[in-house]
Amino acid sequence: MMFQIIKNEWRFLIRSKVILGASLGFIALLIVSILLGNFQAKKQEANYKEAKDFVRQQWNDIKEMNPHGAAHYGTYVFKPSNLLNSLDEGVNGVTGNIIRVEGHVQNEMVHSEASQMQVVSKFGKLKSSLLLKYIVPLLLIFLAFHAVSVEKQSGRLKILLMQGSKPSSIIFGKALSITLYGIGLLTVVVITQSLLNFQNLDSEIIKRSALFFISYSIFYFVICGLTIFFASRWQNSTLALTSMLSIWILWTIFLPNILLSSVEDWHPLPSREQFKSAMKEDRSKGMDGHNSRDERSKAFEQEILQKYNVDTIADLPINFDGLRMQADEDFGNKVWDKHFKEIRKVLTTQKRSLQLCGIVNPYLSLQNVSMGFTLSDNLHHHDFLAQVETYRRRFIKILNDEQTFGGSKTGQWDWKASSDFYKSVPDFEYQPTALSSVFRNYLLDLGLLVFWLFFTVFLLSRASKKMPIL
Amino acid sequence: MIRLQNVCKSFKGNYAVQNLDLEVQKGEILGLLGANGAGKSTTINMILGFLKADSGTVEVDSIDVARNTQEVRKLIGYIPENVNLYPYLTGMENLDYFCRLAGLKYAKNELESYLTNCGLQLDAHDRKVGGYSKGMRQKVGIAIAYAKKAKVYLLDEPASGLDPLASNELSNLLKKLAEREATILMASHDIFRVREVCNRIGILKRGKLVKQLHSSEVSARELEQLYLEYMQN
Numbered sequence: 001m002m003f004q005i006i007k008n009e010w011r012f013l014i015r016s017k018v019i020l021g022a023s024l025g026f027i028a029l030l031i032v033s034i035l036l037g038n039f040q041a042k043k044q045e046a047n048y049k050e051a052k053d054f055v056r057q058q059w060n061d062i063k064e065m066n067p068h069g070a071a072h073y074g075t076y077v078f079k080p081s082n083l084l085n086s087l088d089e090g091v092n093g094v095t096g097n098i099i100r101v102e103g104h105v106q107n108e109m110v111h112s113e114a115s116q117m118q119v120v121s122k123f124g125k126l127k128s129s130l131l132l133k134y135i136v137p138l139l140l141i142f143l144a145f146h147a148v149s150v151e152k153q154s155g156r157l158k159i160l161l162m163q164g165s166k167p168s169s170i171i172f173g174k175a176l177s178i179t180l181y182g183i184g185l186l187t188v189v190v191i192t193q194s195l196l197n198f199q200n201l202d203s204e205i206i207k208r209s210a211l212f213f214i215s216y217s218i219f220y221f222v223i224c225g226l227t228i229f230f231a232s233r234w235q236n237s238t239l240a241l242t243s244m245l246s247i248w249i250l251w252t253i254f255l256p257n258i259l260l261s262s263v264e265d266w267h268p269l270p271s272r273e274q275f276k277s278a279m280k281e282d283r284s285k286g287m288d289g290h291n292s293r294d295e296r297s298k299a300f301e302q303e304i305l306q307k308y309n310v311d312t313i314a315d316l317p318i319n320f321d322g323l324r325m326q327a328d329e330d331f332g333n334k335v336w337d338k339h340f341k342e343i344r345k346v347l348t349t350q351k352r353s354l355q356l357c358g359i360v361n362p363y364l365s366l367q368n369v370s371m372g373f374t375l376s377d378n379l380h381h382h383d384f385l386a387q388v389e390t391y392r393r394r395f396i397k398i399l400n401d402e403q404t405f406g407g408s409k410t411g412q413w414d415w416k417a418s419s420d421f422y423k424s425v426p427d428f429e430y431q432p433t434a435l436s437s438v439f440r441n442y443l444l445d446l447g448l449l450v451f452w453l454f455f456t457v458f459l460l461s462r463a464s465k466k467m468p469i470l
Numbered sequence: 471m472i473r474l475q476n477v478c479k480s481f482k483g484n485y486a487v488q489n490l491d492l493e494v495q496k497g498e499i500l501g502l503l504g505a506n507g508a509g510k511s512t513t514i515n516m517i518l519g520f521l522k523a524d525s526g527t528v529e530v531d532s533i534d535v536a537r538n539t540q541e542v543r544k545l546i547g548y549i550p551e552n553v554n555l556y557p558y559l560t561g562m563e564n565l566d567y568f569c570r571l572a573g574l575k576y577a578k579n580e581l582e583s584y585l586t587n588c589g590l591q592l593d594a595h596d597r598k599v600g601g602y603s604k605g606m607r608q609k610v611g612i613a614i615a616y617a618k619k620a621k622v623y624l625l626d627e628p629a630s631g632l633d634p635l636a637s638n639e640l641s642n643l644l645k646k647l648a649e650r651e652a653t654i655l656m657a658s659h660d661i662f663r664v665r666e667v668c669n670r671i672g673i674l675k676r677g678k679l680v681k682q683l684h685s686s687e688v689s690a691r692e693l694e695q696l697y698l699e700y701m702q703n
């Protein structure tokens with residue numbers, strides 16, 4: 001019976017020239033957004049490859065150079081894009097995509113698109129998720145708010161019930177048919193995206209796309225179900241539309257800002273200045289790699305002299321400057337880890353609190369999983385930064401070790417490592433965050449979406465029991 | 471076939487139906503006359519199971535409506551004042567859809583024959599209902615009940631707004647259904663149509679059945695006179 005109701009609703013959607021026209025127009029817009037997203041992603045990928053190759057070539061072109069000089073010269077790491085990024089821009093537009101890797105300091109990422117393109121900073125990029133998250137739910141609300149009341153107002157509801165339809169079949173049938181409309185639009189996006197990137201599809205991308213699809217489908221059911229619930233509850237379609245639009249505005253505009261600000265107030269991060277001065281303070285307690293007269297440097301020198309059983313650093317078979325540089329680096333890394341551990345702790349607490357807010361706002365949960373499954377969230381960004389920092393440490397250690405053990409003596413700052421050595425320094429290779437880790441991180445959001453799904457089913461069941469017929 | 475015994479129904483303390491006793495037999499057409507608010511629609515809604523009587527019993531084919539609403543609904547074909555079908559479906563598709571909801575699947579020729587039997591001209595079968603007249607929609611409404619093999623037909627102001635020709639066609643159709651042993655209860659304001667179609671007539675006033683008579687007992691003019699007297703007293 002429910003199948004017949006769904007089939008009939010779809011006949012209405014297909015035969016209504018206004019809805020069909022609007023749907024075709026919207027599908028065209030979705031396809032344009034996917035094409036644009038893919039064009040941007042491919043352009044970004046080409047730029048990434050070109051820049052990466054250029055920087056590596058620069059590095060490979062080093063003929064001879066002092067390793068510590070090379071550590072200061074440094075290199076650049078570029079954040080790679082993923083083809084799923086073209087679905088949801090996430091935080092990528094504001095986080096930047098280039099980071100300089102050098103000795104002594106952990107640089108921040110620069111060159112965000114938002115800082116370079118006014119349109120991005122003001123409106124964000126036209127990505128499919130923008131339409132799927134904001135516009136499709138609005139379409140669903142406009143389709144659903146009248147679906148039940150029109151049956152009552154026209155008097156068809158009585159005939160439907162006399163023909164044996166149950167109120168629950170009518171209510172769930174209507175909610176599902178309109179949800180399927182949203183899922184249809186979602187399918188257009190996922191299929192078009194897959195066809196455009198058919199050669200690059202792998203099991204990871206398919207799994208992520210499937211989770212993206214499921215999350216949006218659940219959210220669309222929640223939107224349709226709540227609209228139908230209000231429509232059957234208020235007995236007034238205008239009131240139902242107003243209620244649902246108010247909820248929509250609350251969910252998408254006010255609550256995210258209010259909740260985010262509250263979470264930041266409850267779990268504050270230190271200001272940039274506070275963070276920098278705390279780091280500087282702690283860093284000053286360590287060794288200065290460039291200052292041989294520093295007290296801690298002197299103590300370290302004694303330690304090494306004892307270890308090698310010599311009296312002066314001139315007698316050392318190695319270059320003590322390299323060791324001192326690495327010891328300075330190791331201390332700096334500890335300071336960095338200590339402060340970043342705190343920062344990460346606060347960020348994790350903030351994230352968890354914001355995730356919990358999904359209990360009052362499923363839109364937040366959808367936003368989290370949408371970014372998470374398309375690799376454009378903070379988790380992937382922080383994971384990238386962590387990988388860059390790991391690489392930086394390895395990169396600097398290789399250079400300091402060459403300074404120390406490569407054949408030079410202490411004080412030989414003009415000693416140069418060969419071109420072959422520089423060619424042998426490994427390049428940065430990004431390993432995307434494993435889906436299992438992403439899934440674990442967003443289990444709460446998925447759980448809350450499922451909670452909203454069941455809550456909506458509960459509300460619809462109640463509405464069907466109390467459905468006003470006369 | 472339809473039996474109401476001592477039925478009362480009130481809304482916020484006001485009686486809509488009071489101590490109503492009513493019976494309609496198989497093959498009989500009973501017309502309920504009454505002013506607006508007399509209790510005609512309340513009576514129909516209680517038989518349909520959409521309203522529950524405060525007291526008394528409502529039975530259809532000896533089945534208590536309050537206890538077995540779904541069972542009773544299977545027996546009833548309901549034709550409201552305005553049969554608002556799905557305007558984007560054709561007459562055939564509407565009939566097919568409502569039949570399928572009732573668990574009935576008919577072949578195209580069977581659906582056509584139901585519509586034709588209910589007086590809908592053949593060239594209208596495959597036209598969208600959005601372009602139908604009220605009379606044509608009424609015919610599809612009756613075809614839905616007929617295809618459901620309803621034993622009981624409840625019609626709420628069926629002739630209201632119909633042109634004389636369509637109204638006459640409706641009368642003939644109802645008579646044909648009664649000849650096929652259908653039980654028909656019709657609520658109406660149209661004294662002349664009720665006199666012409668129904669075997670028996672009941673006059674409702676403020677929820678009470680104040681008069682019952684056979685249509686053969688009175689002419690249309692006498693019935694009108696009688697009705698006015700009851701309404702004015």
